[in-house]
Every structure is written in structure tokens, then in C-alpha cells.
Amino acid sequence: MRLNKMLAALMVFGSFAAFSCGQKDADIAADAQKVLPIEAKVDVKDGVATLTGQFKDESAKKAAEEVLAKIKGVKSVVNNATVTPPPPPPVTVVSAADELLAKGIKDATKDFPTVKAQVKDGIISLTGEIKKASLPKLMMVLNALKPKKIDNKLTVQ
Amino acid sequence: MALQDKYKELLDTASAQGITNLQVREQDNVLYVDGDAPTGAAKDAVWEVYGKIDPNFTAGDLVLNINATAGLAEGAQLKVTTASSNLNIRKEPTTEGEIVGKAAHGEIVTFVRKENEQWWVVKTKDGEEGYSFSTYLTPVG
Incomplete structure (x- = not known):
């Protein structure tokens, strides 16, 4: 038991150590892309992540920003994403x-x-x-x- | 052209009955025949031939629009040609319109004007005026 705990602690420490070594911007972007929805585009420079792309609404845009902020290596987020205007309601054509x-x-x-x-x-x-x-x-x-x-x-x- | 052959007798009858503005065109396997009949009898004669060629009108290859009332003028006499019942005279040109009068089967009413092909404004001898369904009105004379 004791050994297991120590091993776990060591692994956690190890992963921190890996990140603290300074992850490349491209890797951060790749990590972000894995967890963000497909419509999100991420560009990272010196740990500053710029979010672009079109989201279906404000809350989806905000959610993506929050997810991005939690990605390891991201220092700050610039949210340049846009929201798709709602499509016009379908028109039933009756001749x-x-x-x-x-x-x-x-x-x-x-x-x-x-x-x-x-x-x-x-x-x-x-x-x-x-x-x-x-x-x-x-x-x-x-x-x-x-x-x-x-x-x-x-x-x- | 095949349909014009099929309905040749009908088209010949239309000409013989003095149908004017006769238009015949064929599109997507349907023959469209439009024209103005001088009398209701002329229209009936054309329809009789249609009924002979296609007794139950099931072929779906002819749209026959013969208008027997193109020259109908205000004051013209119309006979109520319902099966047997009274003809409703309504406030609005729709079957949902309020009934403002009735004309008996066989009664003569006076034509006022056409709202459209289906609904005409008529006036009874009692002075009731309103919309009636033109199917049940036949010009007299």
C-alpha cells in the first residue's frame, strides 16, 4: 500500500516535471485541439492561446475559452472566436x-x-x-x- | 400528339359547338383544353363527348376547362340547377359564409357579377343578394 502511494506520488510529480520543463506551443495547441470542439481553432504563441472559429452560441464560445484556459501550458487565452448568426426559421413554401x-x-x-x-x-x-x-x-x-x-x-x- | 388523337372527337365537337378562344396544349402527358362556350348546352355537349371517351374520368390525361359564362352580363337570368335542394346565397364567397338567402331548385335568379369562376353574386326575385356557387347556376336562353 505504502509503496503504491509513493509510486503514485512519484508519477504525479513526474508529470508536473515534464510540463514545467516548458512545453512547446505546438504541443499545447495539439492538446487543446483534442479536447475542444471541432469548430474551435487554437493558435499558441509563448503560452498565449488565441481561440478562433465559429461557435453556435455565446455559451459554447465561453465554454471553449474555459476549457482552453485549463490546458497545461496555457498562460492566457485571447478569445477571438465568433458566434454563428442563427439561421432564419425554415419557411414552409405553400404555392x-x-x-x-x-x-x-x-x-x-x-x-x-x-x-x-x-x-x-x-x-x-x-x-x-x-x-x-x-x-x-x-x-x-x-x-x-x-x-x-x-x-x-x-x-x- | 397521341392525346390529341385520343380526344380528337372532343376537339372536333368543341369546334362544331362554336367554342371560342379554344386552346389546346399537351404537357407531361396531360392535354389541357380551354375555351369559352356560347351556351351551357355547348359546354355540356363537349363534356358529353369527354364522358364517352373516358366514362368515369379516371385517365387523368385531360384537364377540360370550358367556360360557359364568359359573356355573362349583369341582369342575365340564371336558373338554379341543383339536384333538388335549395341553393344557398351567402354573405361571403365561401361555403363557410353566412347564409343570407335561398333560391329554390328551378328558380330563376338574376346575375349581378362574378367574384370568381366559382362564386357569383346573384339576386333573387325577393331581393336577396349574395354569393352562390356557380356550378348550380345555368344561364337561361
């Missing part, structure tokens, strides 16, 4: 044509509750059931909406 079609279809199918109609990319898809006598009337209205195509899978009764 006006589809919206108009959807509205027209809603009105057109109101009297045909057994007909299900959907619109995508200008194409009207019909499913459900319809009476044979009502079909031309429905088709006339839907055709007048000027769709790209009518995909008619209605069951005709």
Missing part, C-alpha cells in the same frame, strides 16, 4: 396555386361528403365514392379550377 385549389376543392366537394379530395403540387387527388350522375358536375367544377392534373380514384356507384 398560392395549391392554396387556391384547396379552397376551390373544399367548396366544390361540399355537397359530396363521400368524396375525399387532396391537393399537392397542383394535382388534385380524388378518393372515396360518388354517384355516377354527380360525377360530371364534380369534374366540371374541378377542371375549371385549372389543376395540373386530376388523379381520379373515385369509386363510381
Whole structure:
């Protein structure tokens, strides 16, 4: 037990001794790069570490600085990193044509509750059931909406 | 060209019925036929041929837009051609619009103007005015 403790103490001392001998700037930078996120860029000169790169937010930038400051051999940190501006919120593109079609279809199918109609990319898809006598009337209205195509899978009764 | 051959009878009928501004174009295996019919009967005749070529309209290769009301003027008489029910007259041009009046099946109403192809402003003999769905209105005479 005693021997083990002494051995451990010796190892710790040894590692301190290695560092205190003066680590090269390049090694410090390499050590830093191992523990820092990939977006961090580190340049070390005379023990002064300069942090650059783009971080997703202020806290990530600050965290990288703190990690860098704790790396052995780093005397001080110059934080020149930047924060990526947040991306604009995703815009859902709904073509006006589809919206108009959807509205027209809603009105057109109101009297045909057994007909299900959907619109995508200008194409009207019909499913459900319809009476044979009502079909031309429905088709006339839907055709007048000027769709790209009518995909008619209605069951005709 | 194949689609124009398939629907040749329909295109011939359209010409014979005096459909004006007839436009025929083919794109991505769909034939687009647009035109203005002089009467509702002319439009029906073209649609009858469509129904003969493709009885249940399932081929998905024709978009037939024949407008029978291009020359409709204010004051024109329209017949309510619902299946049997009353035609709603609404405050707004949508099926969610408040119903401000009703026209009976077969009743004649007066055309005021078109909001769009689907919704027309009409006036009943009782003076009720509002938007009605054009599908159920057929020009008289």
C-alpha cells in the first residue's frame, strides 16, 4: 500500500516535471485541439492561446475559452472566436396555386361528403365514392379550377 | 400528339359547338383544353363527348376547362340547377359564409357579377343578394 502511494506520488510529480520543463506551443495547441470542439481553432504563441472559429452560441464560445484556459501550458487565452448568426426559421413554401385549389376543392366537394379530395403540387387527388350522375358536375367544377392534373380514384356507384 | 388523337372527337365537337378562344396544349402527358362556350348546352355537349371517351374520368390525361359564362352580363337570368335542394346565397364567397338567402331548385335568379369562376353574386326575385356557387347556376336562353 505504502509503496503504491509513493509510486503514485512519484508519477504525479513526474508529470508536473515534464510540463514545467516548458512545453512547446505546438504541443499545447495539439492538446487543446483534442479536447475542444471541432469548430474551435487554437493558435499558441509563448503560452498565449488565441481561440478562433465559429461557435453556435455565446455559451459554447465561453465554454471553449474555459476549457482552453485549463490546458497545461496555457498562460492566457485571447478569445477571438465568433458566434454563428442563427439561421432564419425554415419557411414552409405553400404555392398560392395549391392554396387556391384547396379552397376551390373544399367548396366544390361540399355537397359530396363521400368524396375525399387532396391537393399537392397542383394535382388534385380524388378518393372515396360518388354517384355516377354527380360525377360530371364534380369534374366540371374541378377542371375549371385549372389543376395540373386530376388523379381520379373515385369509386363510381 | 397521341392525346390529341385520343380526344380528337372532343376537339372536333368543341369546334362544331362554336367554342371560342379554344386552346389546346399537351404537357407531361396531360392535354389541357380551354375555351369559352356560347351556351351551357355547348359546354355540356363537349363534356358529353369527354364522358364517352373516358366514362368515369379516371385517365387523368385531360384537364377540360370550358367556360360557359364568359359573356355573362349583369341582369342575365340564371336558373338554379341543383339536384333538388335549395341553393344557398351567402354573405361571403365561401361555403363557410353566412347564409343570407335561398333560391329554390328551378328558380330563376338574376346575375349581378362574378367574384370568381366559382362564386357569383346573384339576386333573387325577393331581393336577396349574395354569393352562390356557380356550378348550380345555368344561364337561361
